[in-house]
Amino acid sequence: MSIRELIELSAAEALRRITAGEISAAELFDAYAAVPDELNAYLWRAEPGAADGNGAGAGAEGPLAGLPLAVKDIFCTEGIATTAGSRILEGYVPPYTATSVQRVTDAGARILGKTNMDEFAMGSSNENSAFGPVLNPWDKARVPGGSSGGSAAAVAAGLAPWALGTDTGGSIRQPAALCGIVGLKPTYGAISRYGMIAFASSLDQCGPLTRTVTDAALLLRELQGRDDRDSTSVGIEGGVELPSREDLRGLRFGVPRELGPEAEGIEAGVREVFERTLRRIEELGGELDECELPHSRHGISAYYVIAPAEASANLARYDGVRYGMRDPDARDLTGMYERTRGRGFGAEVKRRIMLGTYALSSGYYEAYYGQAQRVRTKIAEDFRAAFERFDFLVTPTAPTVAFELGSKTDDPLAMYLNDYCTVPVSLAGIPAISIPGGLAQPDGGGPELPVGVQVISPAFTESKLLDAAYALEQAIGFDARPPGFGGGEA
């Protein structure tokens, strides 16, 4: 098979062929390793021929049979530099590997490279990386979304069959939507966070970015599970079933008014694709109705208090004492802290650390952090109430298609508002998947770009979620590839 043919295979399809002896895992690995990365998707890449040397035992054994995998540079990988997209960790080589990565490499996966990301996972466009932005393979003048922009772009552009990412407020789902691929954020606690560089501890989750829903299920199956090094991990009881549903008969889908097509800021093209998807759900036999998540309109406010607050504490360890960058010109201890962090962190990270510190400070804690955590309780309650009437909720993943590089960097709040469909789900800790719904033009014209549809389900119901998403995916039949696929022109 040619490189092009190899990299067009979904992971499941590749697995089938490897198992059947038609192709080898090594040639698949080398094909991917050879694709030129014109998107700045990777911060580090394995050489072709490196399949057997990195991150796993000898031989292509196990359920993942040697399949290559891209890993967001937020996961610690022993012996491989890990930066979290930040200057402050430039050159840092972890002495250990994240449990999630270890699980998949123990299952046979091979690491293709570490993907670029918004610094410390703070961003929705991958423009906050200290190592340059990632470009969207559908239009290189546009963003791929973030913070797992590198992973999403790599999967969409044929630089990897699938990738690991992390999602705190939408950082898997939104880039998946903007790049036309599948992205799943599992229930909080489904996958171990040990070794996953922390941004917001009560929100961060590892998840797969893939070409198909089946691939997402395959990867999730290996990732999930309780880890005794992560006290907040529980795994998914009963494991993960591979999806097979052919229709949506007997399933009830709710469309939250606050996050639906009439919500503020949704582009016309996104609305259209979304509504078409709703029709498809009905065609498949699903029942549709409107519902309310009254407190979800406060999701962004609550999120942008809680996440920065936790981040301000999680990022305090980057002080130049034990690893990472230390400013060489510091004359005293305070100077060392200030100069190291002043030079090592980018603007968005500093902004959030300041916000977070403020939200936790004496006299403000109750009004900010305390109040935000109450809003969070209400948001979770809203979802629970909705799930008494519905099996799933469905929303657009993001309000717009991929926007132009630099178009929102001057207005952080506008950037934050990208997340308002994804953030309430994160606050509630429940699972959601984004699948491509179709293509649409941005408001004001331009190329046709992917639109993602988000399906949400109750905690720990990933198998059912994947099943329904699969049926919908099959019916939608999205098979477009970006012009930048395989390193070609975009």
Place this chain on the structure above:
Amino acid sequence: MQSELSGILEHVDRIQSLDLSEVEPTSHVVALENVMRPDEPRPSLPRERALEPAPDPYEGAFRVPSPNA
């Protein structure tokens, strides 16, 4: 930076208007309790590995400017 932060705070301040006095703040997302580890030793890092990433290792320790300097 200042004006950006003010803008964000203004948006975030919206939650102040909500009356949530009867609501419990979420402090833990998973409904778990008593997750503990047995008091059994696990291998520590060999010292060289622990000091490898250090910006200023010295005599087996991490050197820093003195807090009293």
Place this chain on the structure above:
Amino acid sequence: MSANLDGYEAVIGLEIHVQLRTRTKMFCGCELSFGDDPNVHTCPVCLAHPGSLPTLNEQAVRYGIQIGLALGCEIAPRSIFHRKNYFYPDLPKAYQISQYDIPLARNGRLGDVRIHRVHLEEDAAKLIHVGESGRIHGSDASLVDFNRGGTPLVEIVTEPDLRDATAAREWLQLLRSTIKAIGASDVNMEEGSLRCDANVSIRPAGSQELGTKTELKNMNSFRFLERGIQAELERQVALVRAGEPIEQETLHFDPRTGTLTPLRSKEYAHDYRYFPEPDLVPLAPTQEMLEEARAALPELPAQRLERYQSELGIPEAQAKLLAYDGELGDYFEAAVGAGTEASATGIANWVTGDLTARLREAAGEDGEVHAADSRVTPQAIAELVAMVEAKQVTAQAGREVLAKLVVEGGSPAEIVEREGLASISDSGELEGIVAAAIDSDPDAAEKVREGNMKAIGPLVGYVMRETKGRADGGEVTRLIRKQLGLD
């Protein structure tokens, strides 16, 4: 050391940190260090590498619950951990995982002091100031050793119920022996497994309001604690009498010079921005956990004190000495249970009196020797006491026997035999010596006959010398008087 506080009353509270005797650290599986080379007990967790997460040590929790129960506290049905945020090189995460407003245990009592709270937290690493030899860019350097970082700690905070420095020392000794009895810690102040800070203020005697308090830190022995508190009380009284205000500050007591100096504390005016630790889940001790912890508690010093006084009739001062020192109490009990005729009060007397004094002498400059470590077995001391009580030897002879036991060990009966220390029970022999005494000093004899009892001294002395103290003093006096025709 009673406080002459010039009409003012001392108000003292203690804040104690105890390092637990677990095998591993509070939040990771690294072993605890005992003077090992720096940084040999570290891992990504206690070095706070990116992506690392804490996991709670179940034995630390057990010890925490036991300490809470031993201090008569209510164990919280649900408690959580908090992050206490500040920057310092000995704090790798730049936050300490501790407990804030929902601690493990509250509202207890030990002796006369109420316990405000008991909670779990992790210790910081060790900072060694290198000074001159470590000049970098012209400034001094420090070295950080993370072996200690993450050691499990229990923090105990009392209400300000103590009223003088001596009481503070004694109470701390009681706390120490209580925790030692549980086995939760070595509670050694010199080694740092028991650390005590004191909050000190004064107020006019009889007032209910609290004055400004200062904090005394880093007192690493019981004596220094007592002296430091006393010095601070005196300093505050002097200030108040001079009409000066008392600054709320943290002070260090230098025992060599007896002076108090303000510490430029890393914690002054600090906002720790506490928030619940999201990486750990709540602790909700089950009935089982509580019962198991309670059942594993040995008899505690406060209980012993009560028992020694009410059941054994030991006077309070001696009972305290025996009850508050777990090993001494065990020694005492072994002696009482040794199957001799000795009375418990007698044994208590000898153990807390002569034995302790002799052992202290023998230890000399080097400090304490514990009875349990000495050559005097509980059996031996009990036998000795029995012999004295049965008047087989005089008390004085008994002390000679004790001196020998301290040096060589062995059995009191053998020593008595060997040294010929048995009381003279043969009154014929004694009568003869008494007669010789009277003959040797006719002047004294005459004075006694005339009614001057003070003059009996030399006669008794003669007999005691001749008998090498083996005669019972009362019996000797009786015989002298009889031979002089007085009774």
